[in-house]
Amino acid sequence: MPNLLNGLQLNRIYQRDCIEGMKLMPDNSIDLVIADPPYNLGNNGTKLNMKEIYGFNQFKEDWDKIDDFHSFNKAWIDECHRVLKPDGSILAYGTHHNLFTVGYLIEQAGFLTRIKYEWKKKNPPPNFTGNAPHFASESIIWASKGKRRTYNLDYAKRINNNKNIQSVFETTLTPRNEKKHGKFPCQKPLEISIKLISLHSYPEQTVLVPFCGSGSECVAAQMTGRNFITFEKEPKYIELANIRLENTNELKDKLIHLI
Numbered sequence: 213m214p215n216l217l218n219g220l221q222l223n224r225i226y227q228r229d230c231i232e233g234m235k236l237m238p239d240n241s242i243d244l245v246i247a248d249p250p251y252n253l254g255n256n257g258t259k260l261n262m263k264e265i266y267g268f269n270q271f272k273e274d275w276d277k278i279d280d281f282h283s284f285n286k287a288w289i290d291e292c293h294r295v296l297k298p299d300g301s302i303l304a305y306g307t308h309h310n311l312f313t314v315g316y317l318i319e320q321a322g323f324l325t326r327i328k329y330e331w332k333k334k335n336p337p338p339n340f341t342g343n344a345p346h347f348a349s350e351s352i353i354w355a356s357k358g359k360r361r362t363y364n365l366d367y368a369k370r371i372n373n374n375k376n377i378q379s380v381f382e383t384t385l386t387p388r389n390e391k392k393h394g395k396f397p398c399q400k401p402l403e404i405s406i407k408l409i410s411l412h413s414y415p416e417q418t419v420l421v422p423f424c425g426s427g428s429e430c431v432a433a434q435m436t437g438r439n440f441i442t443f444e445k446e447p448k449y450i451e452l453a454n455i456r457l458e459n460t461n462e463l464k465d466k467l468i469h470l471i
């Protein structure tokens with residue numbers, strides 16, 4: 213497996229806007245995209261009042277404030293479609309804040325929507341005001357570029373008593389032992405990243421992670437023997453993700469039953 217993709221090195225984090233970064237990548241070169249994009253929660257007032265909905269104003273990140281959210285989503289989704297191989301897939305995270313726009317643009321780009329996974333949180337953050345249910349899930353759209361796509365039924369059976377899995381992953385919020393190298397506001401659990409990557413790609417293949425953050429999907433790719441290519445704008449998150457990538461052994465032992 214070459215460790216270069218059009219001059220970009222695999223298995224390292226590029227400090228770069230992902231839309232610009234993806235433009236350096238050749239057409240049809242990636243096996244799987246796993247994208248955990250901004251949900252635009254920081255765009256105060258236009259889409260969401262955190263206090264009103266959740267009862268507290270906890271999540272407010274500059275990177276999560278995008279003025280033209282539609283154009284931003286279209287740009288990254290179109291690039292993902294271009295760089296994926298004809299039998300490649302995209303997995304895209306979302307909540308009601310971004311999911312409908314992202315799902316629409318995924319289909320507009322030419323993808324075929326296959327299923328929507330749910331991540332059901334066993335211990336969701338509470339809604340103290342009681343004016344809406346506790347917000348307890350996130351979704352992951354699975355869509356393929358063409359009719360052929362990867363679904364690893366053998367893996368699904370291996371992690372589920374020899375039966376195919378359901379489309380719902382139920383876990384706690386990201387456990388503390390995965391956060392010991394630093395705090396990140398929306399770090400996804402490794403359990404889910406490992407399952408998604410293992411279900412929709414094979415070892416030695418290349419996974420594109422457009423929005424690296426603290427690197428959960430890259431760590432999962434490394435643990436499961438895939439190559440990754442990733443972009444992140446914030447140096448402090450790149451530092452955190454690199455530390456996580458250098459310290460996977462202890463966690464890998466705990467998650468070995470999923471690998």
Ligand SMILES: C[S@@+](CC[C@H](N)C(=O)[O-])C[C@H]1O[C@@H](n2cnc3c(N)ncnc32)[C@H](O)[C@@H]1O
Nearest residue numbers: 229230248275399400423425426427428444445
């Ligand atoms: C939702 S977080 C990803 C979290 C990741 N799944 C994890 O578990 O660590 C999104 C990340 O994308 C980064 N980001 C936002 N816009 C970006 C862009 N245009 N290009 C590259 N990175 C971007 C943010 O700085 C943030 O760290």
